[in-house]
Amino acid sequence: MRAYYFDNLPGDQRAPHDYVPSQPVDASALAKMSVLSWHISVEGYESQVDAIARERGYKNRDTINVSKEGMGEVYEAKIKGFFEEHMHEDEEIRYILSGSGFFDVRETPSDAWIRIAVAPGDLLVLPAGIYHRFTLDETDAIKALRLFQDEPKWVPHARSQATDVNVHRVGYLQAIGVGA
Numbered sequence: 599m600r601a602y603y604f605d606n607l608p609g610d611q612r613a614p615h616d617y618v619p620s621q622p623v624d625a626s627a628l629a630k631m632s633v634l635s636w637h638i639s640v641e642g643y644e645s646q647v648d649a650i651a652r653e654r655g656y657k658n659r660d661t662i663n664v665s666k667e668g669m670g671e672v673y674e675a676k677i678k679g680f681f682e683e684h685m686h687e688d689e690e691i692r693y694i695l696s697g698s699g700f701f702d703v704r705e706t707p708s709d710a711w712i713r714i715a716v717a718p719g720d721l722l723v724l725p726a727g728i729y730h731r732f733t734l735d736e737t738d739a740i741k742a743l744r745l746f747q748d749e750p751k752w753v754p755h756a757r758s759q760a761t762d763v764n765v766h767r768v769g770y771l772q773a774i775g776v777g778a
């Protein structure tokens with residue numbers, strides 16, 4: 599996993615959008631935003647993923663497979679949808695089995711995007727209330743485990759004045775020591 603500030607230049611969302619020179623963001627800076635990550639080799643990943651799932655109370659999981667090849671014409675519309683800025687009222691937990699992509703997370707209060715490039719073996723936890731978006735990269739394929747506690751709460755709440763005062767958003771800002 600590699601993280602860096604997104605360059606905000608126009609162009610294909612699937613391009614790296616890395617500044618030249620790159621402005622890297624390390625794991626400790628992400629942890630201060632309550633973004634957690636692990637790297638667990640895909641070969642024999644089950645026991646280590648299971649251990650983290652047990653510790654964090656992720657009882658259930660399923661697999662998501664997104665690819666240009668598999669989806670045909672709806673692919674472009676689908677990935678534009680993933681790329682709309684939103685938050686959830688629960689954690690978003692992904693373990694990458696194959697392929698790759700980018701999770702962009704909003705830094706607060708700067709409002710800068712930080713791009714997190716994920717690859718096989720990366721386990722990423724985005725906290726409830728963080729503004730984020732996702733895109734596949736130029737390989738146009740990703741397969742990932744989605745982990746969750748009881749039932750999936752993946753309703754995306756598009757960023758708005760209403761989400762700015764959502765209890766999960768406010769709780770997130772308090773947890774990272776930003777805001778009221």
Ligand SMILES: [Fe+2]
Nearest residue numbers: 686690730754
């Ligand atoms: Fe999301």
